Amino acid sequence: MANLNIKLVKSLNGRLAKHIATANSLGLRRIGDTTVQPDNAPTRGKIAKIGYLLQVEETK
Secondary structure: OOEEEEEEOOOOOOOOHHHHHHHHHOOOOOOOOEEEEEOOHHHHHHHHHHHHHEEEEEEO
C-alpha cells in the first residue's frame, strides 16, 4: 500500500480554526514538520482541505 509523505511548508498563523485542526490531526504543528500517512480517502480529503499549506510526495 502506498504512503504519502506530507510536509507543512506554510505557517498556521492567522488560518481558519478548522484548517489548523486539520493540520494538527495530520501531526503537523510547525513549519517543516513531516509525517507519513496512508494513501486513503480520509487523508486525501484532509490534503484537499489544506493543500495550499502542504507539500505532498508519494512513497512506497
